[in-house]
Amino acid sequence: MGLIIKNASVLNAAGELELKTITIEDNRITGIIDAKSTVESNAEVIDAEGKLVAPGFIDMHVHLREPGFEHKETIATGTQSAAKGGFTTIACMPNTRPVIDTADTVKLVLDKAESEGIVRVLPYAAITKNELGRELTDFASLKEAGAIGFTDDGVGVQNAQMMKDAMTLAASMDMPVIAHCEDESLVVGAAVNEGTFATKHGLKGIPNESEAIHVGRDVLLAEATGVHYHVCHVSTEQSIRLIRQAKQFGVKVTAEVCPHHLLLSEEDIPGLDANWKMNPPLRSPRDVQACIEALEDGTIDIVVTDHAPHSAEEKARGMQLAPFGIVGFETAFPLLYTKFVATGKWTLDFLVKRMTSDPARVFGLEQGKLEVGALADLTIVDLETEQAVNPETFLSKGRNTPFTDWNLKGWPTATIVNGQLVWSAK
Numbered sequence: 080m081g082l083i084i085k086n087a088s089v090l091n092a093a094g095e096l097e098l099k100t101i102t103i104e105d106n107r108i109t110g111i112i113d114a115k116s117t118v119e120s121n122a123e124v125i126d127a128e129g130k131l132v133a134p135g136f137i138d139m140h141v142h143l144r145e146p147g148f149e150h151k152e153t154i155a156t157g158t159q160s161a162a163k164g165g166f167t168t169i170a171c172m173p174n175t176r177p178v179i180d181t182a183d184t185v186k187l188v189l190d191k192a193e194s195e196g197i198v199r200v201l202p203y204a205a206i207t208k209n210e211l212g213r214e215l216t217d218f219a220s221l222k223e224a225g226a227i228g229f230t231d232d233g234v235g236v237q238n239a240q241m242m243k244d245a246m247t248l249a250a251s252m253d254m255p256v257i258a259h260c261e262d263e264s265l266v267v268g269a270a271v272n273e274g275t276f277a278t279k280h281g282l283k284g285i286p287n288e289s290e291a292i293h294v295g296r297d298v299l300l301a302e303a304t305g306v307h308y309h310v311c312h313v314s315t316e317q318s319i320r321l322i323r324q325a326k327q328f329g330v331k332v333t334a335e336v337c338p339h340h341l342l343l344s345e346e347d348i349p350g351l352d353a354n355w356k357m358n359p360p361l362r363s364p365r366d367v368q369a370c371i372e373a374l375e376d377g378t379i380d381i382v383v384t385d386h387a388p389h390s391a392e393e394k395a396r397g398m399q400l401a402p403f404g405i406v407g408f409e410t411a412f413p414l415l416y417t418k419f420v421a422t423g424k425w426t427l428d429f430l431v432k433r434m435t436s437d438p439a440r441v442f443g444l445e446q447g448k449l450e451v452g453a454l455a456d457l458t459i460v461d462l463e464t465e466q467a468v469n470p471e472t473f474l475s476k477g478r479n480t481p482f483t484d485w486n487l488k489g490w491p492t493a494t495i496v497n498g499q500l501v502w503s504a505k
């Protein structure tokens with residue numbers, strides 16, 4: 080049968096848009112030809128007139144909540160939400176219940192993703208059993224089962240020797256260690272950034288050092304062990320300084336940043352509304368600027384959402400008691416497109432690369448390319464139509480976003496995974 084995408088605006092090697100016809104057979108791109116040439120075929124045709132066709136977006140940091148927290152999200156709803164956001168490959172975190180810390184749980188997630196998911200799901204496995212920081216998991220069997228890396232996301236690995244052992248073992252099997260950087264002794268009882276908002280509301284704050292101390296420790300351990308070390312959700316200028324220096328010294332360190340840490344600071348938080356509560360917290364405007372510059376100069380490699388759905392009831396517990404986290408799939412591209420590309424700060428090519436070929440490069444994935452022979456994972460995006468963020472329309476079970484009512488452009492309209500249309504706006 081096959082699939083043909085007509086009138087596709089495609090980014091070329093020079094980062095400019097060109098009008099093409101894309102042909103797909105089975106799960107591969109078979110042709111990217113001049114839009115004027117005619118193709119004889121009985122294939123299904125999608126007309127992408129006026130729209131961007133990009134490699135499917137890749138999100139290397141997401142929470143699907145299954146198994147164990149199905150009231151927040153499931154693999155079915157999470158992958159639907161991802162598809163609606165234009166994501167075709169997502170890497171899910173192991174802080175589920177049970178934690179993804181055994182081969183059986185890795186397989187369970189992969190099986191569910193296969194039967195109920197609509198985009199590709201790559202599972203991470205935990206560094207320590209139950210993410211308790213006490214005992215390493217069985218890295219070999221987790222890799223064998225299909226885990227793509229090790230992380231205790233949700234918490235930091237507090238013990239340096241434990242982290243060093245994890246890195247030594249991961250390096251020996253050519254696997255990355257992905258770190259949620261947080262020193263627990265510095266954040267007891269804290270819910271928001273240590274700064275203006277915390278002071279105003281009499282809340283205990285999360286200091287920048289709680290993140291950067293782990294980054295500093297871990298780049299030294301990465302240097303000593305030779306592991307590929309990837310820093311989760313970077314939010315502070317101090318962490319960035321340490322990553323930048325480590326990269327200069329040839330340490331195999333990579334890093335990610337979330338849209339909210341590029342777009343919001345603690346000064347934007349309207350009040351004690353837990354839809355503005357996430358970990359790491361919204362920092363100072365100075366940190367936001369440092370994150371933007373670090374992504375621009377390559378110190379930070381990729382954009383991830385850290386899609387972290389929670390129920391309305393959980394989020395209603397208030398700033399101090401509600402769980403940390405906001406949803407991200409369905410707003411990520413429109414937010415960054417509207418605020419950085421449409422304003423002329425970044426090129427479209429720059430943003431697309433940070434969400435496609437760069438995550439693929441960092442994690443050694445075959446995805447992230449739009450070329451003949453590549454996997455047919457594609458995202459079609461309307462760059463013109465403005466629409467307000469309405470959480471009621473999310474396919475995610477989570478409605479916890481600080482971006483409600485933001486007027487944005489750059490909305491995905493169709494998502495193709497493995498040559499199949501898995502989601503479309505109509």
Ligand SMILES: NC(=O)N[C@@H](CC(=O)O)C(=O)O
Nearest residue numbers: 142232233357358387403404
């Ligand atoms: N980012 C968050 O605020 N929350 C994440 C955990 C995490 O990413 O550390 C979650 O699982 O809810």
Ligand SMILES: [Zn+2]
Nearest residue numbers: 232233259311
């Ligand atoms: Zn985290």
Ligand SMILES: [Zn+2]
Nearest residue numbers: 172232233385
């Ligand atoms: Zn996370």
